[in-house]
Amino acid sequence: MGGIPQTYDRHPSASIHRAIEEERRPLFPFGFGLSYTRFEIGAPQLSTDHIASDGHVRVDVEVTNVGNRAGDEVVQIYVRDEVSSAPRPLLELKAFRRIGLVPGEKKVVTFDLGPDALAFWDRDMHWRVEPGAFSIHAGNSSANLKSARLLITSG
Numbered sequence: 001m002g003g004i005p006q007t008y009d010r011h012p013s014a015s016i017h018r019a020i021e022e023e024r025r026p027l028f029p030f031g032f033g034l035s036y037t038r039f040e041i042g043a044p045q046l047s048t049d050h051i052a053s054d055g056h057v058r059v060d061v062e063v064t065n066v067g068n069r070a071g072d073e074v075v076q077i078y079v080r081d082e083v084s085s086a087p088r089p090l091l092e093l094k095a096f097r098r099i100g101l102v103p104g105e106k107k108v109v110t111f112d113l114g115p116d117a118l119a120f121w122d123r124d125m126h127w128r129v130e131p132g133a134f135s136i137h138a139g140n141s142s143a144n145l146k147s148a149r150l151l152i153t154s155g
Helices: none
Strands: 039-041 050-052 057-065 071-081 092-101 106-113 132-141 144-153
Touching (some): 039 132, 057 071, 057 132
Antiparallel strands (some): 039 057, 057 106, 132 144
């Protein structure tokens, strides 16, 4: 039981209690994949750095095939609510897209994040978006991420 690794979407306090003294990491992070080529994934570029709680934000992520072969990459978008009234996971996978690139090719992958991607069930069991700071992360696994900050105002 003590050797069961934690997942990317664990509760923030999950690493406080340890059954045995060892690093609690999976052999491969969530979203990990092998390829015959290499990709570089840029930091997420937000269409705006603040939105109303009922608004949408466009997230652009630049992906480049820096290897010598054609290949596919899965670009993943994770969200973290920095301060919320109820505990939320450290990372929540909200979107992903698989793209194919030839060597040297560069593409911008676009995602739309709206209220459903930012909302959660509060303590009164209402599905809502709370105002505050969110981190928007992009990468090819839960362990290889770049981020941008989004502020949400009540609206």
